[in-house]
Amino acid sequence: MKTLKTFYDNIGLPRLIIALFFVLLIVASILLGFSPSALFSDVVRRWLMYGTLVLAMVPGIQSGIGLNFGISLGISSGLFGAVLAMEVAFVRDWNGLYGAGSPWMTLGLALLLGIIFAAIVGTLYGMLLNRVKGSEMTVSTYVGFSAIAFMNIVWLSLAFKNGELSWPLQGQGLRNTASLSGSFGGLLSNPDVVQTTQPEWLHWLAFRVGDFTIPLGLVLVFGFLCFLVWLFFRSKSGIAMSGAGENQLFTTSSGINVDKKRIQGTAISTVLGAVGIILYAQTYGFLQLYNAPLMMGFASVASILIGGATVKRAKISHVLIGTLLFQGILVTALPVINEVVEIGTLPEVLRIIISNGIILYALSKTKGENQ
Amino acid sequence: MKQKSNVLNKVGSFVFDNKVMIGFAIICLVAIVLSGSPMTFIVDGVMTRITRNTFTVLALIIPVIAGLGLNFGIVIGAVAAQIAVFWVVYWGFEGFGGILLTVLIATPLAVWFGYLVGKLFNRMKGAEMIAGLILGYFADGLYQLLFLVVIGGIIPVNNPKLIISGGVGVKNTIDLTGNLKYAIDSVRMVDIVTVLFYAVLAITVIKAILHLVKKYQLKRNDLTLFGVSALAFGISYIPVVERFLSTDRLVLLDAFTGVLIVLAIIQIAKIIKSIIDKQPAAGIKKPVLLLVLYGVLYGLTFIPAIEEVMLFVKLPVLPFLLIAGLAWFNQKILSTRLGQNMRTVGQSMSVANASGINSDQTRVLAMIISTMLACWGQIIFLQNIGTFSTYGAHTQIAQFAIAALLVGGASVQKATNKQAIIGVILFHTLFIVAPQAGKELFNNAQIGEYFRVFVSYGVIALSLAMHAWKVFKKEVRPPTEGSDLISSKPPEISEVVNT
Numbered sequence: 001m002k003t004l005k006t007f008y009d010n011i012g013l014p015r016l017i018i019a020l021f022f023v024l025l026i027v028a029s030i031l032l033g034f035s036p037s038a039l040f041s042d043v044v045r046r047w048l049m050y051g052t053l054v055l056a057m058v059p060g061i062q063s064g065i066g067l068n069f070g071i072s073l074g075i076s077s078g079l080f081g082a083v084l085a086m087e088v089a090f091v092r093d094w095n096g097l098y099g100a101g102s103p104w105m106t107l108g109l110a111l112l113l114g115i116i117f118a119a120i121v122g123t124l125y126g127m128l129l130n131r132v133k134g135s136e137m138t139v140s141t142y143v144g145f146s147a148i149a150f151m152n153i154v155w156l157s158l159a160f161k162n163g164e165l166s167w168p169l170q171g172q173g174l175r176n177t178a179s180l181s182g183s184f185g186g187l188l189s190n191p192d193v194v195q196t197t198q199p200e201w202l203h204w205l206a207f208r209v210g211d212f213t214i215p216l217g218l219v220l221v222f223g224f225l226c227f228l229v230w231l232f233f234r235s236k237s238g239i240a241m242s243g244a245g246e247n248q249l250f251t252t253s254s255g256i257n258v259d260k261k262r263i264q265g266t267a268i269s270t271v272l273g274a275v276g277i278i279l280y281a282q283t284y285g286f287l288q289l290y291n292a293p294l295m296m297g298f299a300s301v302a303s304i305l306i307g308g309a310t311v312k313r314a315k316i317s318h319v320l321i322g323t324l325l326f327q328g329i330l331v332t333a334l335p336v337i338n339e340v341v342e343i344g345t346l347p348e349v350l351r352i353i354i355s356n357g358i359i360l361y362a363l364s365k366t367k368g369e370n371q
Numbered sequence: 372m373k374q375k376s377n378v379l380n381k382v383g384s385f386v387f388d389n390k391v392m393i394g395f396a397i398i399c400l401v402a403i404v405l406s407g408s409p410m411t412f413i414v415d416g417v418m419t420r421i422t423r424n425t426f427t428v429l430a431l432i433i434p435v436i437a438g439l440g441l442n443f444g445i446v447i448g449a450v451a452a453q454i455a456v457f458w459v460v461y462w463g464f465e466g467f468g469g470i471l472l473t474v475l476i477a478t479p480l481a482v483w484f485g486y487l488v489g490k491l492f493n494r495m496k497g498a499e500m501i502a503g504l505i506l507g508y509f510a511d512g513l514y515q516l517l518f519l520v521v522i523g524g525i526i527p528v529n530n531p532k533l534i535i536s537g538g539v540g541v542k543n544t545i546d547l548t549g550n551l552k553y554a555i556d557s558v559r560m561v562d563i564v565t566v567l568f569y570a571v572l573a574i575t576v577i578k579a580i581l582h583l584v585k586k587y588q589l590k591r592n593d594l595t596l597f598g599v600s601a602l603a604f605g606i607s608y609i610p611v612v613e614r615f616l617s618t619d620r621l622v623l624l625d626a627f628t629g630v631l632i633v634l635a636i637i638q639i640a641k642i643i644k645s646i647i648d649k650q651p652a653a654g655i656k657k658p659v660l661l662l663v664l665y666g667v668l669y670g671l672t673f674i675p676a677i678e679e680v681m682l683f684v685k686l687p688v689l690p691f692l693l694i695a696g697l698a699w700f701n702q703k704i705l706s707t708r709l710g711q712n713m714r715t716v717g718q719s720m721s722v723a724n725a726s727g728i729n730s731d732q733t734r735v736l737a738m739i740i741s742t743m744l745a746c747w748g749q750i751i752f753l754q755n756i757g758t759f760s761t762y763g764a765h766t767q768i769a770q771f772a773i774a775a776l777l778v779g780g781a782s783v784q785k786a787t788n789k790q791a792i793i794g795v796i797l798f799h800t801l802f803i804v805a806p807q808a809g810k811e812l813f814n815n816a817q818i819g820e821y822f823r824v825f826v827s828y829g830v831i832a833l834s835l836a837m838h839a840w841k842v843f844k845k846e847v848r849p850p851t852e853g854s855d856l857i858s859s860k861p862p863e864i865s866e867v868v869n870t
Contacts, residue, residue: 352512
C-alpha cells in the first residue's frame with residue numbers, strides 16, 4: 001500500500017490522467033475500427049518528429065536554467081541553416097551534379113550551419129540567462145518570442161533564387177511553408193521517398209512491414225542523439241553540470257564554475273533545438289517559417305513535463321515517455337473525436353489545455369516546495 | 372555655474388530614468404516622418420486606440436503595486452467579459468441597457484476568476500508572471516472548449532447568426548453592429564451630467580441625513596461638490612449649452628479647451644487661496660507659471676496645422692470619463708489602508724506579515740480588482756471596435772497592454788497612471804504608422820507589421836531582463852570557496868546526479 005502511495009506521488013495526478021486518457025483513446029480507436037498499424041505508424045512518426053526538440057529540454061533543466069522556453073532561438077538557428085543550405089544546393093545545382101547524394105549534402109550542410117549558429121546564439125543566450133538568475137523562464141519566454149518576431153523580418157527580407165523557398169514573382173521574402181520534397185524531406189523516415197530517390201543499399205532507412213511503417217533511419221538518428229546526451233551526463237563535465245543545476249552553493253564550494261556550466265547547458269540545449277527542428281522538418285516534409293515555431297517551445301516543455309520531469313530534474317526516459325504520451329494523444333484523438341462528435345478543432349483545444357495545464361501544474365509543484 | 376551643472380544633472384537623470392520611453396518616442400517620430408501619413412489620420416487613430424485600450428492598461432497598475440508584477444492573467448478578465456457579451460447578444464439585448472447587463476453578468480464572473488487566479492498565484496510566489504502567461508493560454512483553451520463544444524453541444528442554443536451551421540459552437544466573429552456597438556461611446560453628455568448630478572445629490576442627501584443623526588460631520592468639500600454639480604446641471608438647461616451637450620462626441624479642440632479651462636480655474640483658485648491666506652509670493656509663482664503655460668498651449672491651437680487636427684478628431688465622451696475615473700481610483704486607492712497594505716506587501720511580504728498584514732489576502736484582493744478592471748476594459752474595447760472576434764479578441768490583450776505600459780517607462784515593480792497613458796500613446800502611434808513606414812522604407816508594408824510585433828515582444832523581453840538583472844545584482848551572490856556560510860558538508864556529486 002505504501003509503495004502504491006509513493007508510486008502515485010511520483011507520477012502525480014495529471015500524468016496519471018493523461019496516461020489513462022491515452023489508453024482510453026487507443027482502445028476507443030480500435031473499437032471504432034481504425035487500423036491499429038496505420039495509427040501506430042503515425043504515433044511513432046510524430047514521436048520521433050518531436051523527440052529531439054523535447055530532448056533539447058534536458059541539458060537546459062539539468063544545468064539549472066529551468067524550462068527552456070527560449071528553445072525558439074535554437075529553432076530559428078536551425079531553420080536559418082536549413083534555408084541557407086537549400087539555397088546553396090539550388091545555386092550550385094547539387095541535384096544535377098550529385099543526384100541521390102544531393103539531399104544528403106543539403107541535410108548535412110543544414111545541420112552544420114544550424115549547429116554553428118545555434119552554438120553562437122546559445123552561448124550568448126546563456127550569458128544573458130546568467131544575469132537574470134531567478135527569472136530565467138519569464139525572460140526566456142519573451143526572448144524566444146522576440147527571436148521569432150525578429151526572424152519574421154529576416155524571412156521577409158531575404159531574396160533567394162530557390163523557387164521552393166521564395167514567393168514567385170516577388171523577388172523578396174520566403175514562403176510560409178517551403179516544401180522539402182525536392183530536397184531532404186523524408187530522407188530518413190518516408191518509405192516512398194527512400195524507395196524512389198535512394199539506391200537499393202539504402203532502402204533499409206525506411207520501409208513498411210504490412211501497414212506498419214518503420215522509419216529506421218530516424219530511429220537510429222534520434223537514438224544516437226539520446227545516447228549522446230545520456231553519455232554526456234555520465235561524463236565528468238556532464239556530472240558537474242547536473243551538480244550546478246542541483247545546488248549552486250555546494251557546487252561553487254566544490255570548485256565548479258556554475259556560470260560556465262549554465263552557459264554550456266544552454267548552448268547544448270540550443271544546438272539540440274536546431275538539430276531538432278531540422279529533423280522535424282525532414283520528417284514533416286515541409287519547412288515552416290514565420291510564426292509556426294512560436295509555440296513549439298511550449299509543446300516541448302509540456303512533453304517533458306508529462307514524461308515526469310520537474311523544473312529541476314529531467315532524464316532521457318522523461319523525454320521518451322512524455323513525447324510518446326503527448327504526441328500519441330494528439331494523433332489518436334483526431335480520428336476518434338471526429339468520429340464521435342464531429343468537432344474538428346477539439347484536438348487542438350485539447351492540446352492547448354493539456355500542454356498549458358501540465359506546465360502550470362509543474363510550476364505550482366516546485367514553487368510550493370520552495371516555501 | 373553651479374546651477375548650470377545642476378540643470379544638466381537633472382536633464383541627465385531624467386533621460387536616464389526615462390530611457391525606454393525616450394527611445395521609443397524617437398522610434399515613433401522616425402516612423403511618423405517615414406510613413407508620411409497625414410497628422411489627422413495619425414491623431415485620429417491614436418485617439419481611437421486610446422479609447423479602446425487605456426482602461427485595460429490601467430488595470431495592470433494595482434498588481435504591480437502589490438508586488439505581483441505584470442499581470443499576464445488579465446486575459447482571464449477579458450474572457451469573463453466575452454462570455455457575458457456573447458450571452459447578452461444571444462438574448463438580444465441592445466444599447467446601454469445591454470452594456471449594463473453585460474457588466475452585471477461579467478463582474479461576478481471576473482471577481483470569481485480573479486479570486487481563483489490570486490489563490491493560484493499565492494502558491495507560485497516569485498513565478499507569477501510566467502504562471503500568468505501560461506494561465507492565460509490555459510484559460511484560452513478552456514474558453515475555446517466552452518465556445519466550441521459546450522455552447523450548442525451541452526447548452527442548447529438556437530441562433531443561426533451566432534452559431535456554426537452544425538448547431539454546435541459559436542461562429543468566428545460576432546457582429547455587434549445594432550446591439551452593443553458604440554453603446555458606451557454614444558452616451559450623450561447631457562445624460563452623463565444628469566446622472567452625475569443625481570448621484571451627487573443622492574450622496575449628499577445621505578451624508579446630510581447622517582449629519583443630522585450625528586454619525587458623520589458634513590464637510591465643506593461635500594457642499595462644494597454638490598454646488599458644482601448643481602451648477603453644471605443648471606447650466607445644462609441653457610439652450611446653447613444643451614445643444615452642445617446633447618451630442619455624444621466631443622471635438623478634440625473643445626475637449627482640449629475645456630481641460631485647459633478647468634486646470635486654469637484650479638490654479639486661479641490656488642492663487643486666490645494663497646492671497647487670502649497671506650502666504651509668501653513663492654506660493655503664487657508656480658500657479659502663475661502654469662497659467663502662462665496653459666495660455667501658450669491654447670495659443671498653439673491657432674496654428675493652422677494643429678487646428679486642423681484638433682477640429683478633425685472627435686472623442687467619445689463616456690469612455691474618456693471612465694478612463695479618468697479609473698486613473699483617479701488608482702491614485703486614491705494608494706492613500707487608503709488597503710493601498711498602503713498593498714504597497715507594503717509589494718515591498719516585502721515578510722515585513723508585511725510581521726506588521727500584521729495578511730499578505731496572501733491582500734494579493735488575492737489585488738488580483739480580483741485587476742481582473743475585474745480588465746474585464747470592464749474588454750467591454751469598452753469590444754463595444755468600440757464593433758466586431759467581436761470570438762476566438763481572437765482576448766489572445767493578445769495582455770501582450771499589448773503590458774508592452775504599452777512598459778513603453779511608458781514602467782517596470783515590473785513600479786507603474787503609474789502617467790506611464791500607462793504615455794505608453795498607450797507611444798505604443799499605438801507606432802502600431803498605426805509602422806506598416807506605412809515599412810512600405811516607404813522597404814517597399815513592403817508587412818515588414819512594418821512584423822517590426823511592431825517584434826517591438827512589442829522585444830520591449831517586454833528587455834524590461835523583464837533588466838528587472839531580473841537588477842534584482843539578481845541586489846541579492847546576495849552565492850558565497851565563494853571556503854565561505855564560512857556553508858556549514859554542512861556538500862553531498863557527493865554522484866548522489867546529486869540522477870540522470
